[in-house]
Amino acid sequence: MFNAGRAIRVGRNLAVYAVGVGLLVVAALGLAGAIDLSTIVAAPLFVVGLALVFVVHEYFGGPV
Numbered sequence: 001m002f003n004a005g006r007a008i009r010v011g012r013n014l015a016v017y018a019v020g021v022g023l024l025v026v027a028a029l030g031l032a033g034a035i036d037l038s039t040i041v042a043a044p045l046f047v048v049g050l051a052l053v054f055v056v057h058e059y060f061g062g063p064v
Helices: 004-030 039-058
Strands: none
Touching: 004 039
């Protein structure tokens, strides 16, 4: 049987995870110099992205 609560929870986890990974990728490219992004902006983006991925894994029980 379809469980709507579980589907919403998985959707939320995947959305937060995708935003975190996206921020990590942009920040890593900025820190590596592959895109024009200053270190002052890239470093906090990296930390926020890492925190979002950590939150999904530790508090939400993983992306799925």
